[in-house]
Amino acid sequence: MTRETLTWLNTMTLIGHTDRRGTAWHYKASEQGGEPNHYPGAIPLKDVRARLFNWEGVHRRVAVELPASTFTEATHYGLDNKPMRWEVIGNRSALDRSDRDTGAVFGVVGPDYKIHQYSDWLLENVAGLLHDGLSVSSAGLLKGGAVAWVEVSVPENLMTDEGVEFRPNLLATTTMDGSSATVYKRTITDVVCDNTRAVALKESGAEFKVRHSKNSELRLEQARDALQIVDTAADEFRRQVAELCAIAVTEDDWQLFLDRTVPWGTKTGKPDNDYMRLLKEERRENLTYIYRNDPRCAPWHGTAHGVVQAVNTYDHHVRLPQKKEDQEPDRVSSWRTDRNLQRTVDGLFDELDRETYLDLEAVLEQAA
Template sequence: MSKETLEWLNANTLIGFTDRRGTAWHYRASMQGEEPNHYSGPIPVDDVKRRLFNWEALSSPVYVEDPRGGLAQVPGRQAIVRSDNGHVMGIFSDGYEPHPYVEWLINTISRLLDSDLSIGSAGLLKNGAVAWVSVEVPENVVTPEGVEFRPHLFGATSFDGSLATTFKRAVTSIVCDNTMAAGLAERGQQVKIKHSRHSRLRLAEARDALNIVYALADEFSTAVRELCRVEVSRRQWNKFLDAHVPMPDERGRSRTMAEHKRDTLTKLWDHDHRVAPWSGTAWGVVQAVNTFTHHEQNVRGAERAERNMLRAVTGAIDDLDQGTLITLSKILDRPLSVAAA
């Protein structure tokens, strides 16, 4: 990862509850400046507003060069521009309605949640065009199987057209700092609001749909328990690799990449502390694939932090974990009770 990206993450993300989760993988003390971006406890709301959201997204007319000289305004189009540095985050029709970060992320989440939930992380990506805020319970949850995690609700939105405003339940695995599908049973409950002039969030409906954070801890713990009870032998693991990472017949780049992915997955399965404690179980298979995707897989067209966060928001993490379980259920020739139908 480039130095510039590390500097951005250290300046434009805030990480809370480090007494419970440890420092973020991107933490560099030398890049922290006078005000560190890590907090031992919850992140104060005023700090999120001051350090991340202290600018506005302004609507500006769009002009093109007129071949006869000067500039001509493009009818029906607007640019969304950062008020502090003039960065153009996106160009849209006049019907596009930006959702200001403080109003839609900070204020809305505060109305959705109870008083014992606090901000656990917040950040900006894509030069400020994408933002998220995550709210969490103070303590980690540890299952009898030794799986430690943090259930949370995060809100995210964008000024570049890449995301509708989204509120979604999710789980963070502490041992590997991975985002995982909520409950693993189905697509994580979420609410999406389009950027239109008539968009609004019905708080009561959102509260019911999301079921907030508390029930998620029980759901995820149950899923972990059930998956840890499902044995996966070495032979079945190898058959899973054959299905998950098919080996091309012809030698070449595709075969080399497949061999590398299979080798890395097996190293995680056999030796890595993020996976090996649960190898030989269905939970170990889910953990291996999820950890590989978060931390080992080559990234094209996006930096890893950006890709991982966007994957969590868009639901690709749900698809990843459920796809792993569906493939494994076929290998084991038995239904997995938490696998999607």
């Protein structure tokens, strides 16, 4: 995981519709320079292009350092002061950004890897498909530009009969470090908790992927299908919330759920040491407090929806980093913000919701 600074997050991410869903976790006006990165309404496409995607990904040649057999072929001396030479590897290239000359690269790939330029894959293809009901609601870069996303959303928050406020989105994301394909995925922002979660908890959220192969291209029909996902997501989400709110969870069920997700003892059956037991007690207490009292979850206490919200809220806003240096008070906020953004782009919060639901389902089946 990267360690984005507050300055980066306040200049290299753009957050829209703040008049409806508020500011981002990382909002800090003093870190934004002369141009705010938060927009009361939709984010203009020209701003995304000018502020984030004003460069291209490029292939750069890769060379390996080898011993020189003669002084005439040597290009330099190695660390041991012996003559060395550089030999270009023809079937490998380094991925980098066109505006950088520092030598830092995103990753090394093979000859068939095709760069999906952010301006093309995340802007141009989506721009031609936006209609009156959809607009860019967020966009950003992570890992120095190796990861990028653009989120398309409806202009108004929606509400279920159970009082859950939400917003259906299309998340378009890709990378320039060879780590993942280009993904177009349906997400739902639960405004009560400001979390992105999957519409379908039992199955993967609707999405399609395009690999970075040499013949890859995004067909217009595929993009239209992606936007169709957004247009029809509201009804699916309402149905899913209704189903989750209809599943009763007793206090005994909740205790069994804690025993399953934060179990006592090690995997080998040994008792926890004092430190691990203290950590688990703290986590169980935090989860229980959020589930029963936090306004982002308490209205649905006693339902499966409340359980899913409690775990998601804890993971977003309470969980602490494992590394001690990141646990310093002045670093936790930055760590959490970066982690939340990265996990949203990677779809890991969706996976967390699905795992929570499956754990709860197993507990309820056991208790039945």
